[in-house]
Amino acid sequence: MNLETWFLVIYFIAMAGIGVWTLKIGNKDSEGYLLGGRSLGPAVTALRLQSSSMSGYMFLGAGSLAYTKGYFSLWYAMGDIGGGVLNLSILGRRMRKLSQILGSLTSIEYLEHRYPSKWIRAIAAPVAVFCIFFYVMSQFIAGGRGLEMVTGVPYAWALLIAVGVIVFYTFLGGYLAVAYTDFVQAIIMLIGMVWILIGTLQAVGGWTAGNNAVGEINPNLLTMWGPDGIDSVQWGVIIGAVLVFSIGYMGWPHVNVSHMAMKRPSVARTASMYATGFNLLFIPAPYIVGIMALIILPNLDNPELAVFQVADTVLPNFAVGIVMAGIMAAIMSTADALLLQSGTIASQDLFQRFIKKDMSDSQSVWVSRFTVLILAIIGYIVAVNDPPAVAEVVIFSTTVLGAAFVPVYVAAAWWKKANVPGAISSMVLGTVSSVVWQLTGLVDVTGVDPMGVGIVCSTLGLILVSLASQKSHPVPAHVVAALKETDKIGAIPAHMLTGQNDALAAQVPKDA
């Protein structure tokens, strides 16, 4: 076994160890498994939020985009850097407080409590699970390819190992395991990525020399307008690129659950500084490495492997092991959050809500674990047989999630007139418009990104339908009261906390 493989083995054991540890310290009830007992501080909240958002895309997709499109690819990074602080500043405190008042344990359940109708959950849960499945599959593929390259183990076996470790600790410790492993993984990711960047810039003789060399290949690669120059620039795609990873985060259920698990609503404030600091250091790096790969590895067959292969070329053996652990950390920290979220949606938002309402906490946790296992097996089978490109899958699934959910999450916390018909229209319009735009090839015809179209449609749907249906479907009094309480800075009054757990039914109308 080579040195790189030893590093990965140690890393896998450490992650599994955290899973076992959190199993011992965590609460055994649903709130403990799904939200870590709402006990997380700013550092864990911020780094968990960021590492679960970053994914294997940062090492495969970002490098590939940069290798093929040069500095144009940095439009994605420009939005991405502000994604964390936007999410925390707009949703953080309010979502934490409102979810506690309404007694919500999952980010989909929160939507149903805010917009009290079973149709909210009946629409939101399948859309979220569908997108999350594709997203998690892309992470499996990234993990398998990374392991295959480092260890030389065949792709199928490498994929099995990557999936096995992720499932193991997610299965054991629930949200607490995911949060703490994500925290550790964010630090490993940062160290790994900065190390690759430094090694890469040293190899090309510095950033300026590297840029000059790239300019000799194609001067347009140094511009923000793409390899074909400003005449062929698609402004709609640029706006979409910035939107996907800036405001898009606010529609991702597996990321928004971080707000609900914060120890206090004010944690969002400090967490925003950690998030922006992490993003500034981490996010531009894979794009710069991908661009410099044009000089270091000019004849790369698969651009998705640009960052992997640059690391392998420019770093000493022992450093490659640490860097590869960082790459696996990015992949695993997203995959575990996605798997846990899909398990949660299946157990809480579908099974318990629509099939077996009297399910105990213990049964609910086991349904969640079983779903994690089933999704992992299906994801493995698809990924091993016909693996699609990671970047395409990630951008497609995150676009749909953003288009479907950003307006409903933002309005849930900020707009007292947002009601059930408005929320349903918003989710349906956002999902349908972004999927149709993507699948019918309208992106190429119009030059407009599906994220932009989806967000506009879902926002207009929410506003227009909510305003038109205020008389027929007024926002319930208990929701308005909860929103007014959320506006205030202060402790939640005892009588407003009756919605927690067992008394949840008191907050949700019986006929909802």
Add this chain to the structure above:
Amino acid sequence: MFGLPTATVVIIFGIPAIWVIYTLAFVYLSRGWKAEDVAEDQDLVARASVTEQGSETENGGLV
């Protein structure tokens, strides 16, 4: 600068600078959120003392 066109330099440094300013503005404007933590702590202490008094009464004041 850095061998890049001016527009590229302005965009790749300018937009992150806007996010940094946004973060600092958010942290400054949300400085009052600390009051929420203090209120929550006081509330928790008050509830704990009520619970203790309740349990003493249930036991007839006996320890």
